[in-house]
Amino acid sequence: MRKRFVVRGRVQGVNFRAAAADEARQLGLTGRIWNRDDGAVECLAEGEAAAIERMGEWLSRGPRMARVERVEAGDMDGDAEYGDFRVR
Numbered sequence: 001m002r003k004r005f006v007v008r009g010r011v012q013g014v015n016f017r018a019a020a021a022d023e024a025r026q027l028g029l030t031g032r033i034w035n036r037d038d039g040a041v042e043c044l045a046e047g048e049a050a051a052i053e054r055m056g057e058w059l060s061r062g063p064r065m066a067r068v069e070r071v072e073a074g075d076m077d078g079d080a081e082y083g084d085f086r087v088r
Contacts, residue, residue, distance in 0.1 A: 002076040009069035019063035034088035
């Protein structure tokens with residue numbers, strides 16, 4: 001399964017990407033996460049459906065210093081592209 005998440009709120013400058021990457025790796029996911037120019041964080045995650053669901057739940061909370069206001073999620077078509085999970 002592949003899913004795209006866009007996380008909005010106070011999510012830049014609060015260790016969000018690194019913490020999310022750690023969580024994704026613990027869940028066995030592959031993908032990428034990066035800061036967007038509009039202040040959001042975007043995450044592409046690939047893996048088992050249950051692990052992606054748990055990742056979505058984690059993204060809705062984020063690390064301690066983050067203040068997540070909204071998470072937009074959408075399924076993605078195609079085959080897995082990534083062999084690991086990285087911060088861009």
